[in-house]
Amino acid sequence: MMRLLLAALALAAAFPAQAQFRLPSLDVNRLVDSVKNVGKATKEIDQAEEISIGSDLAATLLGAAPLVNDARMQRYVNNVGRWLAAQTERADLPWQFGVLDAPQLNAFAVPGGTIFITRGLLERMKSEAELAGVLAHEIVHVLKKHHLKAIQKGALTSLGGDAAAMALKDRAGAGRDKLISLGTEMYTRGLDKGDEFEADRLGVVIAARGGYDAYGLPSVLQKLQAMNAQDSGLALMFKTHPAPAERLDALGEKMQPTLDRYASQPQLVERFAAEARAAR
Numbered sequence: 001m002m003r004l005l006l007a008a009l010a011l012a013a014a015f016p017a018q019a020q021f022r023l024p025s026l027d028v029n030r031l032v033d034s035v036k037n038v039g040k041a042t043k044e045i046d047q048a049e050e051i052s053i054g055s056d057l058a059a060t061l062l063g064a065a066p067l068v069n070d071a072r073m074q075r076y077v078n079n080v081g082r083w084l085a086a087q088t089e090r091a092d093l094p095w096q097f098g099v100l101d102a103p104q105l106n107a108f109a110v111p112g113g114t115i116f117i118t119r120g121l122l123e124r125m126k127s128e129a130e131l132a133g134v135l136a137h138e139i140v141h142v143l144k145k146h147h148l149k150a151i152q153k154g155a156l157t158s159l160g161g162d163a164a165a166m167a168l169k170d171r172a173g174a175g176r177d178k179l180i181s182l183g184t185e186m187y188t189r190g191l192d193k194g195d196e197f198e199a200d201r202l203g204v205v206i207a208a209r210g211g212y213d214a215y216g217l218p219s220v221l222q223k224l225q226a227m228n229a230q231d232s233g234l235a236l237m238f239k240t241h242p243a244p245a246e247r248l249d250a251l252g253e254k255m256q257p258t259l260d261r262y263a264s265q266p267q268l269v270e271r272f273a274a275e276a277r278a279a280r
C-alpha cells in the first residue's frame, strides 16, 4: 500500500494540476452494463461481508501508516466520529475512527464503518466542528457504500461475475487478494465526483444534526484551497477529490440556506485544542 501511495504521489507530482482533473471519456454501453451488474451484486452483499471486506482493507491501509500513538487523541476522534455516526441510519455498524501517523493531508473511509484521518490534516484544523465536518463526509461514503460499490464494479470488470461473487463472499478464497488490491488501488484513484459531492452535501447535514456549526467542512475546504496545490502533502487528496473550489461552489449552490441555519451552532475550538493537542 505504501508503494501504491508513493507511486500515486510521484505520479501526481509529475503531471500538471490540469491533467489530474480531466474527466475520463466514457463508454456509455459498458457503463450501463456494469451499473446493471453492480445493482445485482450489491444486493448479494450482506452487512457481515461488507464489514469483513472493510477490515481487510483497513489492515492494508494501516500497513501503510500506523495510528498516532496517543490514546487520548484517538479516543477523542472516536468519540466525535461515533457521536456523528449515531445520528445516521446505519448507527448499528461497528464504527471506528483513527488518526494515521502520516504528514499528508487526507481522510479515508473503509466499507463497514472504519474511518481514518491523517495527522497532517488534523494539524490544519482549529475546531471540533471542522473535525466533525471531515468525519461526517467520510461517514457518508460508508452510509452510501460508495467504496463497496466501486470495488464490486472493479471486481466484476477484472474478475468476471462468478469469480467476483466468490471473492466478495469468501474471505479465504483465491480471488480475495485480488479484490483487496483492487480496493486499495481505489484509494489512490478516487471515487466518482458525484460520490464526493454527495458526501459533502450530506456530511454537512450530519454535522449539523450532531449539533456542530455546519460551516466546519467548508472551512476545511477553504484551507485546502488556500494551500499551494503543488504541496506534496496535498497531491493524493487533490488527485482523488474534485478541486476544493469546485466542492465549495457545489455546497454553496445547494446548501446555503441549510448552512446558514446551523452556522450559529458550536465550533468547540477550546475542546479541540485540548483533546487533539498532540497533533499541534
Ligand SMILES: [Zn+2]
Binding pocket: 137, 138, 141, 196, 199, 241
Ligand atoms: Zn470523499
